Amino acid sequence: MTEFNRFDICAAYYALEVDWNVGGWLRERPSNARRRESTGVQLRRMGYRSAPDTCYSFESLENDNQREIYLQAAHRFGLPAL
Secondary structure, eight states, X not given: OXXXXXXHXXXXXXXXXXXXXXXXXXXXXXXXXXHTSOHXXXXXHTTOOOOTTOOXXXXXXXXXXXXXXXXXXXXXXXXXXX
């Protein structure tokens, strides 16, 4: 089993929202719908800050862990495969 660190999880969920948001937030993510706020807002509250010069998306993820987290979450939320 692969061990994921917090940064990998945050980067993957941020990229997922960048790729699949509608009106600024990922509606398929239950936490977003429940709180009525975006993943980005929730990540900022946790202290996560993305690099300002990076355009996040699946293609920009830095390692296999981040890509695996992204793909697993996309599958759970019923989003189309890339």
